[in-house]
Amino acid sequence: MRQHYRLEGLSCANCAAKFERNLRELPSVEDVQLNFGASKLMVEGEASVKEIERAGAFDDIKIRFEHEKAAAPVPFWRNKEVQSMAYSLPFLIGGWIVFLQSGEESYWAVLLFALSIAIGGWRLLLTGLTNLFRFEFDMKTLMTIAIIGAAVIGEWGEGAVVVFLFAVSEVLERFSMDKARNSIRSLMDIAPQQAAVLRNGKERMVPVEEAEIGEIIVIRPGQKIPLDGTVENGSSFVNQSAITGESVAVQKAVxxxxxxxxxxxxxxxxxxxxxxxxxxxxAKIIHLVEEAQAEKAPSQAFVDRFAKYYTPAIMIIALLVAVLPPLAAGGVWSEWIYRGLAVLVVGCPCALVISTPVAIVTAIGHAAKRGVLIKGGVHLETAGKITTVAFDKTGTLTKGTPEVTEVKTFSYMDSSTLLSYAAAIERYSQHPLGRAIVEAAKDLPSIDAEQFESITGKGVQAVVNKELYWIGRADERMSITKEMNETIDEFRKNGSTVMLMGQGEQILGAIAAKDTIREESKSIVQKLYEAGVKKTVMLTGDHALSASSIGKAVGIQHIEAELMPQQKLEIIRKIQQEDGKVAMIGDGINDAPALAMADVGIAMGGAGTDAALETADIALMADDLHQLPETISLSKKTLKIIKQNIAFALGLKVLALLLIIPGWLTLWMAIFADMGATLIVVLNSLRLMKGK
Incomplete structure (x- = not known):
């Protein structure tokens, strides 16, 4: 049995890893997948809720079923960590007052410090000691050793300050991670939980889970739409910013x-x-974004590998600092043990471990709220390294709604008959050019076609009035007269796509259709160059003349035309070898091989296309090219922030370690430095929530 849960109280990446290990050890659990970024858990097996929560009791982790409504948020002051911290503070302050008045030998000062440690840090000490006996070395183990060590050498005040500051850092880290996750939680609250369904002629308010496909729901002005559907009656403007990021409302009709x-x-x-x-x-967007947040980016994978060896290394360094100087140079044991404890405290990997996931979670969630679905940290990072963008033409640089501009016959058929036959064949096609032919023939007599077949990269064919006809491009066996060539070239120079219609080896006529270039295409290509893209390419199956006309109009550098799908794939592979990372942008349905081969496959119009949501690495939900350079800029900014976070986290550790050797860094200063590093890393990552 497989169950999905949402987690409450999960703020620490190390705690998440330990929780997952604990679950895997349960005999009733077969498999576990824990998504730290989205606070989600998948458990396969027969484990009960109590068993799962017991495995996370060390960090007071609570669970609820995925679709179960979340409980009202606990007020800040009622949080257990905050209460423990608040209750310990008077004893800490009292201890320091007594200490400053009575000196180091005061038993009252020691008692007050001990009470402050016990009240504020009993959970920390309990977990740390348990980890120590199990030889599990995480930040709580390091803290526990440092606090106990401080008490042993008589530094009770320092130990109490360390406990208090560590509690502060834990509370702030949890608050910051919740802030980062809110980008997705806010999406979950967008859709209404009930729908006004028409049943037996009467409106009934029912939970959305009980509404059935095919039923009619009523949406009044000012209300949010509870479920996907098609308009049966009425007309209105609908604000789709929650899905597509578009701020301008779109008119909807039957x-x-x-x-x-x-x-x-x-x-x-x-x-x-x-x-x-x-x-x-x-629902699909939320699911895919949460899955994306769970996927580790290359930089996160590097940090995880680094942290695996980092913590044991810190413990060895701390031991050497505490033992070597007294043994080798006659140093004072208490002084060097103190410095060794400071190494443990300052060496906590909190800031380092959280440096990448908090940035990835924030960036992906922020992009989703603005209509860009990025399906994983790896794709987010790769988008920032793109040097070449390859465009499909139809539906990407153009609007994808071509109109028939000319019909020319070269045979016994007149123009109307030719168009009627073509429409009969294309009625079964999903290609934009096919739809244009059907639309152009809507006022002509309807004709039926049979045995429709699509031939990838060449066109379509079907039987009309017991004769087989084809629409597409001519091959080398067909004789094209000078008149035909002149007519076809004239159409193509105007930017039109030409579809030939024939029977066997005879060409019966030509149909010209012209697609409108998107108004923003030219400026978007220029913005891509400004965002750091070095090269732009158009890959199209259209004729070279038509492709060249459109490519030059929008500023594309290289135009590759008359391509079969396999040829597009080969060109993508060649660009990767010569120029580096390539992004391919198309409609998410056609050109699947090229989209798959590209380092980043980007689909246009994901909001209306299930295929785009499923197959693309990135989906531009609003069908808006403006989102492309913005996404590349977001990726570059995310990469920059991740590098800043890692450099700052490691740099501060190195600086603090250097200050410890001469004895300039105290225990409480060490924990303050660690807490400050964690907070700065989180706040730096939250900058990704601002701007486009």
Whole structure:
């Protein structure tokens, strides 16, 4: 049995790893997947909720079922860690007052410090001692050794300050991680939990989980749409910013698709449900983003490997600092043990371990709220290293809604008959050019076609009136006259795509369709160069003349035309070998091999396309090219912040260690430095929530 849970109280990456280890040791658990970034847990087996919570009792981790509503947030002052910290503070202050008045030998000072340590740090000490007996060395083990060591050498005041500051850092770290996760939690609260469903002619408010596909729901002005569906009745403007990031409302009328979590602004709508609550576009976005946050980026994988050896190394260094000087140079044991304890405290890997995941979680969540779905830290990092962007033409640089501009016959058929036959064949096609032909023939007599077949990269064919016809490009066996060539070249120079229609080896006519270039395409290409992209390429199956006309108009440097899907893949591979990292941007359905081969596959219009959500590394939900340079800039900023975090975390450790040797760094200064490093790393990462 497989169960999914959400976790409360999970703030520490080390604690998450320990929790996962504890779960794997349970005999009733077969498999475990813990997502620290999203605070999610998958458990396969027969483990009960009590057993799972017992495995996380060391950090007071609580669980609830994935779709169970979260309990009201506990006020800050009622948090157990905050209460322990608050209760220990008077004893800490009292201890220092007595100490300053009575000196080091005061038993009252020692008693007050001991009470402060016990009240504020009993959970820490209990966990640390347990870890020590199990030879598990994490930050709580290091802290426990340092506190006990401080007490043994008579530094009770220092030990109490360390306990208090460590509690402060834990509380602030938990608060900061919750802040980073809120980008996704806010998405979860967007869609209404109930829907007004029409049943037997009457409206009934039912939980969205109980609404069924095919039922009609009513959405009044000012209400949010609870489920995905199509408009059956009414017209209104709908704000889709929750899904696509677009701030401008979109007009919806009968037949248009609407998404759960979007806001109906003006008119009343009746919507027929097309997806279950757990399958809505919003639900898929949340699921994919949470999975993305769990996927380790290359820099995070490096930090994890580094931290594995870092903690034991710190313990060895601390031991050497405490033992070598007294043994080799006659140093005072108490002084060097104190410095060794300071090494343990300052060596805590908190800031280092959290430096990458907090940045990745924040960046992916921030992008999702603005209509860009990034499906993993690895793709987020790679996007910042892109040197070449390859564009599909139709639906990417152009709007993807071409219109037939000219029909030319070269045979016994007149133009209307040729268009009618072409529409009969293309009625079964999903290609934008096919839809353009069907739309152009909507006022002509309808003809039926049979045995439709799509031939990848070449076109389509079908039987009409017992004869086999094809639409696409001519091959070398077909004789094209000078008149045909002149007509076709004239169409292509105007930027039109030409589709030939024929029977066997005979060409019957040509249909020209022109797609409108997106208004933003030219400026977007320029912004990509400004964002650090060195090269742009257009990959299209269209004729070289048509492709060149559009490519030059938008500022594309290199144009590759008349390509089969396999040829696009080969060009992507060649660019990778010659120029480095490549991003391929298309519609998420066509050009699948090229999208898969590219270092980053980017799909346009993910909001309306399940295939885009599933296959692309990055989906631009609003079908808006402006999101492309913004995404690359976000990636570069994320990489920069991760490097800053790692450099700062390690740099501060090295500086503190150097200050310990001459005795300039006290225990409480060491913990303050560690706490400060963790907070600065988190706050630096939260900068990713600002701006575009």
């Amino acid at each position: 037949g248009d698709e609407v998404f759960a979590g979007t806001l109906n602004e003006e008119g009343a709508l009746k919507v027929r449900i097309t997806k279950w609550a757990e399958d809505t576009t919003l």
